Amino acid sequence: MNRKVNDLVNYGKTISVLHSKNSKYGDKGEFTQSSNSSICEYSTSTSISEERNLSGCIVINRPHMSKDMRWQAINHTMKQNGFLGLRHFNLLKKLGCGDIGTVYLAELVGTNYPFAIKVMDNEFLERRQKMPRAHMEREILSILDHPFLPTLYAHFVSENLSCLVMEYCPGGDLHVLRQKQPARYFHEQAARFYVAEVLLALEYLHMLGIVYRDLKPENILVREDGHIMVTDFDLSLRCSVNPTLLQPSSSGPLEPPRMSGPCAGSSCIDPFCIKPTCQQVSCFKSRLLSAPKSRKAKPDLTALNRSLPQLVAEPTEARSNSFVGTHEYLAPEIIKGEGHGSAVDWWTFGIFLYELLYGRTPFKGPGNDETLANVILENLRFPETPLVSFQARDLIKGLLVKEPENRLGSQRGAAEIKQHPFFDGLNWALIRCASPPELPEPYDVTVSKAASLEKAKKYLDYNESSDGHLEFELF
Numbered sequence: 221m222n223r224k225v226n227d228l229v230n231y232g233k234t235i236s237v238l239h240s241k242n243s244k245y246g247d248k249g250e251f252t253q254s255s256n257s258s259i260c261e262y263s264t265s266t267s268i269s270e271e272r273n274l275s276g277c278i279v280i281n282r283p284h285m286s287k288d289m290r291w292q293a294i295n296h297t298m299k300q301n302g303f304l305g306l307r308h309f310n311l312l313k314k315l316g317c318g319d320i321g322t323v324y325l326a327e328l329v330g331t332n333y334p335f336a337i338k339v340m341d342n343e344f345l346e347r348r349q350k351m352p353r354a355h356m357e358r359e360i361l362s363i364l365d366h367p368f369l370p371t372l373y374a375h376f377v378s379e380n381l382s383c384l385v386m387e388y389c390p391g392g393d394l395h396v397l398r399q400k401q402p403a404r405y406f407h408e409q410a411a412r413f414y415v416a417e418v419l420l421a422l423e424y425l426h427m428l429g430i431v432y433r434d435l436k437p438e439n440i441l442v443r444e445d446g447h448i449m450v451t452d453f454d455l456s457l458r459c460s461v462n463p464t465l466l467q468p469s470s471s472g473p474l475e476p477p478r479m480s481g482p483c484a485g486s487s488c489i490d491p492f493c494i495k496p497t498c499q500q501v502s503c504f505k506s507r508l509l510s511a512p513k514s515r516k517a518k519p520d521l522t523a524l525n526r527s528l529p530q531l532v533a534e535p536t537e538a539r540s541n542s543f544v545g546t547h548e549y550l551a552p553e554i555i556k557g558e559g560h561g562s563a564v565d566w567w568t569f570g571i572f573l574y575e576l577l578y579g580r581t582p583f584k585g586p587g588n589d590e591t592l593a594n595v596i597l598e599n600l601r602f603p604e605t606p607l608v609s610f611q612a613r614d615l616i617k618g619l620l621v622k623e624p625e626n627r628l629g630s631q632r633g634a635a636e637i638k639q640h641p642f643f644d645g646l647n648w649a650l651i652r653c654a655s656p657p658e659l660p661e662p663y664d665v666t667v668s669k670a671a672s673l674e675k676a677k678k679y680l681d682y683n684e685s686s687d688g689h690l691e692f693e694l695f
């Protein structure tokens with residue numbers, strides 16, 4: 221499901237690997253793209269030899285990940301061949317299409333290492349004026365180095381195709397995972413885990429001066445180990461940032477954000493009033509976070525967190541007037557065209573938490589125009605079911621403040637949100653070691669590989685004697 225505001229292009233197409241008997245490149249692979257979708261606005265049939273036209277292959281380096289076997293395998297291929305190109309990968313499966321490219325599951329030839337390769341057609345990007353988006357994505361991916369953000373192993377250009385070689389996430393995305401939940405929404409404990417990891421990723425991005433702008437469950441992928449990976453940076457905004465270390469004052473620790481607060485009386489009938497419920501926000505069932513069994517006093521993580529200095533890296537000066545995002549997730553200031561900054565990420569963070577907990581977004585209307593009007597005009601309402609804790613609703617209420625300057629996170633960024641009582645008891649430093657809510661079934665690369673090769677063989681047999689081309693469609 222594509223809910224993006226930007227031109228909704230179905231980028232579905234087929235990649236065929238052509239082996240031309242007459243080619244001066246012998247049995248070397250060439251890549252052809254052709255549209256196979258009626259709603260695809262793009263159609264081309266360009267034959268490219270990556271050996272001929274490789275205009276730069278960059279293998280990224282992450283010193284702390286030098287022990288990662290995938291780096292070693294990529295580097296080995298690079299050294300052996302002098303370059304890295306599409307021909308060094310077996311494309312096994314199309315994972316999905318976006319506005320600017322198609323992502324494939326691929327295996328580095330001679331290894332069992334899976335990668336996700338985003339393939340973009342430069343001619344198409346130029347024609348549709350999407351080249352800046354592709355550049356932005358590549359630029360951002362090249363600098364990321366965080367457990368909840370994608371690792372870019374390499375990028376290369378084969379004449380007309382730009383390729384990004386990324387870490388493969390076999391667990392699908394949170395949109396699909398939510399649909400698989402019994403009632404199509406996540407249990408609060410699971411939602412808390414996912415939003416906490418997303419919050420850390422957003423904090424890191426803001427520290428780098430990157431406003432993400434496209435948070436939605438579809439863009440949160442689940443790794444094999446159940447932790448998350450935030451993807452899709454072509455709509456992001458880069459700006460300067462000035463990180464500051466806030467020391468707790470001598471008079472006491474940094475103040476936690478105030479709760480938006482319920483009405484005093486339990487008899488209040490204001491439909492927008494949030495009443496505290498008796499439900500407790502449960503902490504992770506993680507070994508690391510569960511109560512220690514020793515007789516020693518339990519460390520108060522919340523108090524400890526608040527007494528530590530806080531790194532605040534919120535690009536508050538960032539400004540853009542672009543109308544980008546996904547209708548149901550668009551912040552009011554984007555819709556109004558007033559210019560927006562990093563606070564849009566805290567709005568989308570609120571919508572995201574709401575959707576995970578309730579299985580739908582809060583301002584969705586029958587059509588896109590109604591949705592946009594609702595974002596501007598309608599008050600936030602919470603359904604009576606499912607039962608969601610007061611803390612969760614209070615956090616959403618703080619985030620979905622229509623004026624960006626009053627929104628939770630707009631002053632001190634993620635540091636402010638991390639201190640909200642919804643996250644009480646969470647060990648932020650160790651969350652990447654905590655047990656994820658549910659391990660999705662991994663995609664079976666072996667089966668897919670066998671199926672693809674079987675299919676490929678059929679095409680090879682069929683086409684071999686016809687026109688001198690050995691053609692096999694992989695998808």
Ligand SMILES: Nc1ncnc2c1ncn2[C@@H]1O[C@H](COP(=O)(O)OP(=O)(O)OP(=O)(O)O)[C@@H](O)[C@H]1O
Pocket residue numbers: 224315316317318319320321322323336338370386387388389390393438439441451452454455
């Ligand atoms: N690293 C990855 N591992 C597994 N699947 C991925 C990976 N990256 C992308 N995908 C899948 O490929 C699909 C297309 O991704 P892509 O980022 O190109 O498009 P998109 O999310 O629709 O965004 P956009 O239109 O902005 O490009 C995604 O929906 C996702 O399911």
